[in-house]
Structures are given as structure tokens and as C-alpha cells.
Amino acid sequence: MELRRVADVDFAGLTRRAFHPSPAAWEDEVLYFLMVDRFSDGRETGCRDNAGRLVDRGGTPLISAGDHGNAVRTEEEATLWRAAGADWVGGNLAGLRSKLGYLRRLGITAVWVSPVLKQVAGRPSYHGYGIQNFLAVDPHFGTAEELRDLVAEAHATGIRVVLDVVLNHAGDVFAYEPDRQPPWMGSAYDVRGFRDAHGQPTLQFGDVPEAWPDGAVWPAELQRLGTFTGKGRIVHWDRYPEYLEGDFVGLKDITLGSGPADAYRPSPALVALTRAYQFWIAFADLDGFRVDTVKHLDPGAARYFASAIHEFAQSIGKERFYLIAEITGDRAFAYRTLDEVGMDAALGIADVQDRLESTAKGLREPREYFDLFRNSLQVGRESHTWFRDKVVTGYDDHDQVRKGDNKARFAADELGDRLTLVALALNATTLGIPCVYYGGEQHFDGRGGDDRYIREAMFGGRFGPFRSRGAHAFDEEHPTYRELARILDVRRRTPALRRGRQYLRPVSVDGVRFELPTARGLLPWSRIFADHEVLVAVNTDPDRAHTAWVTVDDGLHATGDELTCVYSTEKDREGTRVRVERRNGKSVELTVPPAGAVIYESAFLGRMLPVRSEI
Structure with a gap:
């Protein structure tokens, strides 16, 4: 496929077919974020294929404890391993396609794929965020046709595909005069020229059709003068207007337009980029975008993009094409921005990630995490249930800016x-x-302090996990993989765990004095959907089991009612019941194993709980 201009795209031909529909509710989905270069090259053995059959011939073997550290036994080996982590290591779209069964058996229903568009030649931008051609797939990852085939097989497997996209900037496609990365000072710098296929700034800064395919920037509409702000790199990441106008180090900021959000005037570059991403929706039958660096976009630019993408997707039958905005900053800033720009969900909220991690480790009071979903009137919504499809939650990721x-x-x-x-x-x-985040289900540790170390190659190669090489980690017998698969299966079967309201529950050891749970120990919460309460509890103490009385909803339960265990890390507890007693309103007594989890649910009793706007 060779497209040099957005104007060359045959949209009429692309859209003359049926497309995969959007989900009824995105809160029903479970996302899995992976970096294509670091996930799979399709050469693994000792794992299962998409049909569940054992792959037992040739290729890279499954990692064992003895492989941990095999790449850093000498300083020379360690140097080579560290260097490998800063460059391309060989994961591709075909490899990802070969692991769809692994993801589906885990319980994943939507895969978030790092950017796959063509990168600047000669740059180690394996991460995908340094784009040189917005109308082509980078050969390191494969071809446009392989992207389309991946999405088609994912849909057949029951998995949706969300592509990571970049709107704020292009790759390092030109050089300043002299060739350096000057700091943002508020005015434009002189430009030496577009970079050629060898990375040298030998091309004129303007229309350069002779630069095809590896020089300058494509589509050709982006070669016009005025496409780039040209004001140098951001130094102060929260200072206005520097964070809107500056380069991400060598990644060059694009001028997207001007004016207030309600009367924004999109630039030709923004129009071209929006049209390019509409092309990828239609060509590959994508289900959503994760939009990079939304904080660094003019609100009007982000709103224009969101409106145009949503309308285009709806025109081809994708009624809920999802736009997930990466917005760094605290919760209030993120949700104000989300509302202003018209995207569907926020991602990358540092306090959500940090508090989830600290809560799970028993290092802070659980209410600090659960309070993030309270008091929704502060973000202009009438019910905390608004958060159920407006936040993408997690703890590990590929940047960890917060750390x-x-x-x-x-x-x-x-x-x-x-x-x-x-x-x-x-x-x-x-x-x-x-x-x-990929590898979390295999306990990847990402030690090292730098981005590269939290981006291990799951397929092994020269930069495998646990400081290894030559061994992959697609282990479906790993205890955490198996337990997470069981939890996600309960989630899939239980609407309350996907759509229900959420209540942090008071606990009591003696059944008399109740208080909210403390940092270390038994941590329970309820999800309530209509008249159905599901009670979940984890134990943040890795050394001993904890038993406590846990409050349940007084209006939904009568004394003597029972809740049934539908999941426990001690599997023989499943099917057992706990009886509701009159304590602190109503309570049940739970025991949770060390570093374990349990899920109990009530029967549908027909006792409707009034819908409340606050917890």
C-alpha cells in the first residue's frame, strides 16, 4: 500500500462494507496494553497457539527460574543486554496475532496496541511515538495488511483492538539550525531542513516530493510551511503555553490550529492528521484510539479531533468508537479536560495509579484509593457511577512518569x-x-530505573524479562495468570462487577466496633447493581490470613440471608456460604487467605436499593 497524500485515500471504496460493531458498554471490557516491539515475534515454543494446541517444535523456549539473570552474568553481557533495551528487539504484528489465544484465555477482551505507524529512519523509536509517515505501518512491525489481518482475527477471537495514536507531534523529522535540541523560549528557531533517509537535515524545509519514502514527513500535506511550531523542547512541563507549543525533546510539535475551544480554527495539519486516522479506522476496522499526550493539545484541537473521529466512526456503524485520552495530572484536572475535549475516558492519571499500587501493597489507607471515585459532583457529575466507563485504571505502564x-x-x-x-x-x-500492562500476569519486575527496563521483551530475544535472553514468558500455567483468568471470568459473568456502584465497607474483628479498613490486612468493598450485591475482599498481608466482620447493605439483606463464595484463591472455599447477621446494620464474617482474594455474591432478592448519588 502506497499513499503519499491524504487526498489520495479512496474513502468511498474503504467504507463500502460492514464493520465490526462497538460494544454495548466499554466498562464491560478488560484492556491489555502491550508494546508491539516488546510482545511477541511469533517464534516461541512451549506455549499454546490460538486454538490452545501446544507449540512444541523449534523456536524460543519457555523461561524457567534458571534463566533469570542469564543475560547479566558478566559486565560485558550486562552492557549488551542494557543496550539492547534501548533499540528495536523484534516484536511484530504477526507475533501479536499468534498470541490472541493467550490473551483471550486470560480474559482479555480489548487489546491496546502501541503506535505502529512508520517511524523516522535510523532512530531507535521502537516505542512507535516518533512517526514519520502517518499513512504507513513501520516495516519493523509488519505491513498495513498485517494490521488489518490482526484486527480481523482479534474480532473473530472476541477481542477488540484499540490503537495508540499520536496527534501532538511527529518524529524527529527536521533539524534546527544548528542541528541541536534548543529549549523552548517562546519564539520559533531557524530550521536547517527536513531529514533525509539517512537522518541528515539535507532536504529543504517545505514541499519535498523527492523525499519519498524515508525522508521528511508524510502525508505530503504535512510538508507545508507552518506545520510545525518550531519552538524547541519543553523544559517546564506544566508552564503555559510551553507545554502546548514545545517539542518532546526531539519529537517535533505540530501546529494544530488556534482560537478558543468553542470557535477553534483547525490547521491544515490537524485536518490532514484527522483524515489519516479516519483512514486507519476504515482500513483496519479498529474499535478505538488511545490518544497520546492530550494534556499537550489545544483543547479546541482535541475537541475537533474527537468530534470528527466519533462522527466518522458512527457513519460506518461504530456507534461507540472509544477515545481514551492520556491526560497526566490530578483527577480534577483530568476530568475537566476530558469534558472539555469530548473524549470518552481518561488514562494516565497519576493519583489513580499511585494509590492503587500503594493500596495493594498495604502502604496507605484504602479509602485514599476509593475516595478517588467519591464526590463526583466535584467533577460535574451527579453519580460516582460516572467513573465506571470514564476511567481506565491500572498501576504499571510503559512510562511511569509519576516515579x-x-x-x-x-x-x-x-x-x-x-x-x-x-x-x-x-x-x-x-x-x-x-x-x-503486558507481563504483569507473569510478575515482570522492570528493575533498573529507566524506561527501557519496564519495557521487557516478553518473547525473550536479546532483552528478555528478569535480565534474561533467549526465553519467552507466555506461561499459561503461571499461578497468577491462572488466578487472574478465574477472576476475570467471574467479572465477565457478573454485571455488578462491571457496572455496579461501589462502596468501601467497614470491618470489625469483634463484630461490635466497625471502622473503615486500615492499610495492612482485610480490605473489602461492594459492587451493587439493581438488587444484586457482590462483595469482594483482598488481603494485603502476604504472611497470614485475616478474618473480620464486613458490613453489607442493610436494605438488600435480611438477617439469615446468605452470600455464596464464587471465587477464592483457596479454591476449596468456592461454593461455601456466609450468613448475614445483624451487626452494624447487616454484616457477614469473611476470611481471606494471605495475599489472597475472595468474591461473594447475594441472590437476586427483589429488595431494591435506592440509587444514591454519593457513597
């Missing part, structure tokens, strides 16, 4: 390694659209 120079995954320390299932259970069964 500064101390980046590492949840399982990097002993406590995190022992409590990983608690974190995954907390994420899967509380309000929001849960998102698993």
Missing part, C-alpha cells in the same frame, strides 16, 4: 512480587475499565 528516576514495576520488590494478584484483583473488580 521519576525510580521506575520499576509493581513486582520489583519482594512485597510487590507476593501481592501481585492482590493488585490485579483490585484493578479488575473496582470501578473503571481495568487495564493489564
Whole structure:
């Protein structure tokens, strides 16, 4: 496929077919975020294919404990392993396609795929955020046809595909005069020229048709003068207007338009980029976008993009094409921005990630996490249930901006390694659209402090997990993979765990004095949907079981009613029942294993609980 201009796209031909429909409710979905270069190259053995058959010939073997550290036994080996993590390592779309069964058996229903569009030649931008051609797939990842085939098979498997897209900037497609990365000072710098296929700024800064395919920037509409702000790199990430106009180091900021949000005038570049992404929706039959760096977009630009994308998707039958906005900052800022720009959900809210991690590790009071979903009037909504499809929740990711120079995954320390299932259970069964970061189900640790170390290659290669090489980690017998699959199966079958209101529950050891749970120990909450209460509890103590009386809804239960255990990390408890007693209104006595989780549910009793706007 060769497209040089957006104007060359045959939209009439592309849209003359049936498209995969949107889900009824995105809060029903479970996301899995992966970086294509770091996920799979399709050469693994000792794992299962999409049909569940064992792959037992040739290729990369399954990792064992003895492989941990095999890439860093000497300083020379360690240097090579670290260097490999800063470059392309070989994951591709075909490899991802070969692991759809692994994801589906885990319980994943939507995969969030890192950007796959063509990167600037000669740059190690394996992450995908340094785009040179917005109308082509990077050869490192595969072809446009392989992207389309991946999405088609994912849909047949029961998995939707959300593509990570970049609107704020292009890759390092031109050089300033001289060739450096000057700081933002409020005015434009002189430009030496577009970079050629060898990365050198030898091309004129303007229309350069001779630069095809590896030089300058494409589609050709982006070569016009005025496409880029040209004001240098951001130094102060929260100072206005620097954070809107500056480059992300070498990634070049695009001028998207001007004016207030209600009367925004989109630039030709924004119109072209929006049309390019509409092309990918139609060509590949995508289900949603995760929109990068929304904080750094003019609100009017983000609103224009959201409106145009939603309308185009609806015109081809995708009524709920989902736009997930990456908005760094606190909750109030994120949701105000979300409302202003018209996108569907917010991602990358540092306080959600930080509090979820600390709560799961028993390092802070649980109410600090649960209070993020309270008092929704502060963000202009009448019910905290608004959060159920407006927040994508998680704890690990590929950036971990919140951790500064101390980046590492949840399982990097002993406590995190022992409590990983608690974190995954907390994420899967509380309000929001849960998102698993690849490798979390295999306890990847990401030690090292830098971005590269939290981006291990799941398929092994030169930069495998746990400081290894040559061994993959698609282990469906891993205890955490298996337990998470069981939890997600309960979530799939239980509307209250996907759509219900949420209540942090008081606890009591003696059945008399009740208070909200403290940092370490038994942590319970309820999800209520119509007259159905589901009670979930985790134990943030990795060393001993905890037993306590847990408050349940007084209006939904009568003394003597029973709740049935539908999940426990101690499987023989499943099917057992606990009896409702008159304590603190109504309560049941629960025991949760060390670093474990339990889920109990009530019968449908027909006792309707009034819908309340606050917890």
C-alpha cells in the first residue's frame, strides 16, 4: 500500500462494507496494553497457539527460574543486554496475532496496541511515538495488511483492538539550525531542513516530493510551511503555553490550529492528521484510539479531533468508537479536560495509579484509593457511577512518569512480587475499565530505573524479562495468570462487577466496633447493581490470613440471608456460604487467605436499593 497524500485515500471504496460493531458498554471490557516491539515475534515454543494446541517444535523456549539473570552474568553481557533495551528487539504484528489465544484465555477482551505507524529512519523509536509517515505501518512491525489481518482475527477471537495514536507531534523529522535540541523560549528557531533517509537535515524545509519514502514527513500535506511550531523542547512541563507549543525533546510539535475551544480554527495539519486516522479506522476496522499526550493539545484541537473521529466512526456503524485520552495530572484536572475535549475516558492519571499500587501493597489507607471515585459532583457529575466507563485504571505502564528516576514495576520488590494478584484483583473488580500492562500476569519486575527496563521483551530475544535472553514468558500455567483468568471470568459473568456502584465497607474483628479498613490486612468493598450485591475482599498481608466482620447493605439483606463464595484463591472455599447477621446494620464474617482474594455474591432478592448519588 502506497499513499503519499491524504487526498489520495479512496474513502468511498474503504467504507463500502460492514464493520465490526462497538460494544454495548466499554466498562464491560478488560484492556491489555502491550508494546508491539516488546510482545511477541511469533517464534516461541512451549506455549499454546490460538486454538490452545501446544507449540512444541523449534523456536524460543519457555523461561524457567534458571534463566533469570542469564543475560547479566558478566559486565560485558550486562552492557549488551542494557543496550539492547534501548533499540528495536523484534516484536511484530504477526507475533501479536499468534498470541490472541493467550490473551483471550486470560480474559482479555480489548487489546491496546502501541503506535505502529512508520517511524523516522535510523532512530531507535521502537516505542512507535516518533512517526514519520502517518499513512504507513513501520516495516519493523509488519505491513498495513498485517494490521488489518490482526484486527480481523482479534474480532473473530472476541477481542477488540484499540490503537495508540499520536496527534501532538511527529518524529524527529527536521533539524534546527544548528542541528541541536534548543529549549523552548517562546519564539520559533531557524530550521536547517527536513531529514533525509539517512537522518541528515539535507532536504529543504517545505514541499519535498523527492523525499519519498524515508525522508521528511508524510502525508505530503504535512510538508507545508507552518506545520510545525518550531519552538524547541519543553523544559517546564506544566508552564503555559510551553507545554502546548514545545517539542518532546526531539519529537517535533505540530501546529494544530488556534482560537478558543468553542470557535477553534483547525490547521491544515490537524485536518490532514484527522483524515489519516479516519483512514486507519476504515482500513483496519479498529474499535478505538488511545490518544497520546492530550494534556499537550489545544483543547479546541482535541475537541475537533474527537468530534470528527466519533462522527466518522458512527457513519460506518461504530456507534461507540472509544477515545481514551492520556491526560497526566490530578483527577480534577483530568476530568475537566476530558469534558472539555469530548473524549470518552481518561488514562494516565497519576493519583489513580499511585494509590492503587500503594493500596495493594498495604502502604496507605484504602479509602485514599476509593475516595478517588467519591464526590463526583466535584467533577460535574451527579453519580460516582460516572467513573465506571470514564476511567481506565491500572498501576504499571510503559512510562511511569509519576516515579521519576525510580521506575520499576509493581513486582520489583519482594512485597510487590507476593501481592501481585492482590493488585490485579483490585484493578479488575473496582470501578473503571481495568487495564493489564503486558507481563504483569507473569510478575515482570522492570528493575533498573529507566524506561527501557519496564519495557521487557516478553518473547525473550536479546532483552528478555528478569535480565534474561533467549526465553519467552507466555506461561499459561503461571499461578497468577491462572488466578487472574478465574477472576476475570467471574467479572465477565457478573454485571455488578462491571457496572455496579461501589462502596468501601467497614470491618470489625469483634463484630461490635466497625471502622473503615486500615492499610495492612482485610480490605473489602461492594459492587451493587439493581438488587444484586457482590462483595469482594483482598488481603494485603502476604504472611497470614485475616478474618473480620464486613458490613453489607442493610436494605438488600435480611438477617439469615446468605452470600455464596464464587471465587477464592483457596479454591476449596468456592461454593461455601456466609450468613448475614445483624451487626452494624447487616454484616457477614469473611476470611481471606494471605495475599489472597475472595468474591461473594447475594441472590437476586427483589429488595431494591435506592440509587444514591454519593457513597
